[in-house]
Each structure stands twice: as structure tokens, then as C-alpha cells.
Amino acid sequence: MRSKLAALLLGLAGLPACAALNVFACEPEWAALVRILAPDAKLFIATHAGQDPHHIEARPALISQLRQADLAICTGASLEAGWLPLLQQKAANPRVQAGQPGLFFAAEQVELLDAHQHVDRSMGDVHAEGNPHLHLDPRRMLRVAQALSTRLGQLDPAQAGVYQQRFGSWAEAWRRQVLRWEERASALEDRALIAQHSSFAYLWHWLNLRQVADLEPKPGLPPSVVHLRKVLQSAQQAQPFVIVQTSYQDPQPARWLAGQIKLPVLSLPATVDSQRLDLNAWYEGLLTALLNAATPAGRS
Template sequence: MKKIFLTILLTAGSLFAEINVDATYATMGAIAKRIGGDNVHVVVLGSSKYDPHFIVPKPSLLAKLRRADLLIINGGGLELGWLPPLIKSANNGKIQVGAQGFLDMSHFIKMIDKPASVSRAFGDIHAQGNPHYSTDPHQVSIMAKAIAKKLSQIDPAHANEYQQNLEQFLAKWNAYLTNYDNKMAACKVKKIVQYHELYNYFLRRYDITNIGNIEPLPGIAPSSKHTLELINAMKANGVKKILQDVYHEKRTAKFIAAKTGATVSVIPHEVGAVKGSDTLENFYNTIAQRICK
């Protein structure tokens, strides 16, 4: 009788156990929470307040990776500077590259800005293309489908729930996108300058032209010569909007704005990067509002 009771307890425990999901960045983590619901416990490894290229590999991250059943990464080389040593040290077979509990989201995305060749002479470029695809709200549906499929694979007992959550989420998100696209169609800002090429997917989606970057090359600090050239280009093209992220220095953007009469708008690159961007909807609403106002 005791054995039967113990078996029932173990079975019930496995049915109601949470799946530990680690996401490298907050936007993917927010999507995983929507799809996983009560069946998942989601941990975001990288803070939205910092440069996603250079997350500090703290011991606390190692502890989280050791407990993970699923690791969702952005991919495209974005985590290359900090994540691989952590995965190796975690010694968790579930989340090693190629394992069932490893999900590289970039494999589902049509990457843009792929370089013809890779050289340090071109700055800190990514061989697979621009990895900052999550700034485009239309990529959310792709990511949600990939996460639902992966959760169903590693937790088949709740596969029906993940599918139902996905269908409900997509229905609401498609309605949100229709309204969002209509608002962006009315956006009067059609030319911008950005610090780093964080927003290319968003800009391409809504036909906004980036006429230059404050960085002369990716990962290279702006020089006086490049800044002057950018100021002249902004004046020649009538650019009045500078997109500034939260983690690069802001002095150069303010200087350029003073010389051109442009407005500097701090734009979130991930969910939670700025105040009021703590949900998926608020994240994308904030991007639109701060670009278009």
C-alpha cells in the first residue's frame, strides 16, 4: 500500500513540477512566460540595463544554469562574449549546445545585415548578421512558436496546454500588431540616427531610414572626425531624431543634438530597459512612442 501511495505522489509531483527555463534576455523571457504559463519558472540571465554583448558571468548565473531544463538564447553571436564558458562550467547536459534543452532563437529568424566578410577592421560585427531582431514586434510570433514547440518536446505531459497558450497568445498578438502597424503608418519620423545598430529590424519593418550611426564602426567609440561628418549628414538630410540606447554614453548624442536641433530619444532594446517598458506590449509601445513623437 505504501509503495502504491509513493508511486501516486511521485507521479503527481512530476505532473505539477515546473520546468526551469533560463532565457539570456528579457524579451525572450517574457514570451516564454506567456507560453509556459504556470508550468514554467522563467529566469532571465542578462539585465536589460546593460550591454547585451557583455553580461558579467557571475557565479549566480552558473547556479541558475545548473538547474535549467531549457536554455533559450538569442544567438547570432550576441552571447558569444559571456555565455559559452558558463554553459561549459554548469555541466548540465540538458542545456549543452545541440541538446534537447537548448534553443537558439536565431535559427528561426531571417537575419539581416550579414557581412560579406568578417574582419576586425570592420569593428565588432556578427558573422551571422544583426542579432538585435527582437526590436521588431513581428518577430514575437516566430519566437513564441519556437518556444511552444520546444516546451512541448521537453514536457510532453503539458504539450496541449502549451499549444493552447500559444494559440491564445497569437490571437491577441495579431490583433495588437494590426493596431500597432496602423499607428506606425502614421509616424512622421522617416529618418533617424542611432548610436549602435540595435533597431535595424524595427526601422526596416516601418520604412524608417537610418542615415548613420554615432559609432563609426560597431563597438568603436565615436571620433571627432566621424561626429562632425555625422552632423553634416544630418543637416543635409534634415534628420531631427537620434535614437539613444540605455547603456552607451550619452554625451555624444547630446552634443550632436545641440549642433543639429535634433531630439535625443532613449529607446529600450529589451523589455524593462527603460521605465514603463516592463511588458511585451509596453516595450514595443515605448519604442513607437519615443521614435514617433
């Protein structure tokens, strides 16, 4: 009996282990969701908070990582249109091509803000499908996570129940956290602000803030002196409490405007830290920065 048991154990040891999924995340926010639902996955993140995800170089390292991926999770809504198709072509990985279960677009799982029936270059950097920066709304992140847990189960059927269980546990805690954030954010309701681009539009929508001016004359075009003077005139009437831009945008235009109307400037990370991948800490930081800017202490 012992010899048979030893032979059985030896045979099992020789079987290949269940390999962890190899995941290519276009942006850190999606890597953060993968880490929650599939903590054992092998993760590669193509971008970080210091980069504009619209404009990424299709480097050989990215091609190599996409070639190995079982799943590529990206924003979609044309956010990565300037570089993801080239990566797919160069990587030649059939698992992550259009229409395959190994390609997951977050934007396809939720309703987007600011969709357009017609778009042309005269409108600037506008996405016909809608604003792609949906990860700034934690309620939409919940729906994306639910869809992602289902997709992970399709790619890894043996662990499908585990993915669903992880999502259920996380979703329950996430809903409670969102309610706490909304309660804190009630002090910001209907406050006016100035921002650059539409990067934080979903955050404003969630928190009931009003973006009354944009530092860019058209989406994707750098601020000009003529346009900034127009913003200055309109800002004096709207009485905004802060100027907001992403950490990767040129700070000089916002600083000039802030000096004219004596407002604080917030340079906020447009996504989670690639090392920590902590969604809670990121949302908490955004909300705290806005609340501080809305108080006299925040203007010191």
C-alpha cells in the same frame, strides 16, 4: 469502499508533482515569451535593459542557475558569444549544451538582417550570421514564439497541447495588435533618423524608417569627435527628426550632436523591463516615443 478510496488518495498524494520547467533566459525578451507560453516555469534572467548583452560577466550566480536549467533560451547569432560558452562549460549541464533540445536560439528560427559572408575585426563588432537584435520586430517575435511553443512541448510532452493552445490564443491577439501599431506608425514612414549602433535596425525595418547615420564610426567602437563632425555634416542634408540610442549607451555624444542640429534625443530601452516582462507595453512605449519626437510637441 471508503477505505479503498482513502488509500488511493493517500497514494496519489505521495506521488511527485509534475515539476515546472526551470528556464534560463539570456535576455528579458525571451523570458517574456516563456512567461506567456509557460507561466508556471521557474525563470531566471541573466541580463536586464540597463546592460549591453554583448558584454556580460560570467558570474557564479549565472553558472549556478544554468546548472539547474531544463531550458536555456538565448538570442544566438553570436550575441552571447563572449559569455555563454563559458557559462556552459562551468555549469556542466548536459541538457543545455550545443545540439541538445534544452538549448534554444531565437536567431535560428527567423531570417536575420545584414548577414555577411566574410567578417574580420577591421569591420568592428559585426556578426557574420546577421544582426542579432531581432526582438525589435514583433513579426519575427511571433515566429520565435511558435518555435518556442514546439520546443517546450518536446521538453514537456505531457503539456505539449497546452503550450500550443497558449501560443494560438496569444498569436491571434498579437497579430491584431501588430496591425494597430502599424496603422499608428504610418505617420513615420520614410522618415530619417540618426542612431547609435544597429540595436534598433529591426524596428526601423518594420516601421519603414531610415537610419541615415550612426554615432559609432564602426559597430561597437565608441563615437569619436572626428566621426561626430562627419555625422553633423551629413545630417544637415538628410534632415533627420531624432537621434536614438539605447538606455545603456553613453548619452554625451548624442547630446553634443543634438545641440548642434537642434534635435531631440531618445534614450530607449533595448528590451523589456525584467520585472514586468510586458512585450506589449514595451513596443507601445517605443512607438509612442518615436511618434512624439516626430511631432512639434515632441520637440518641446
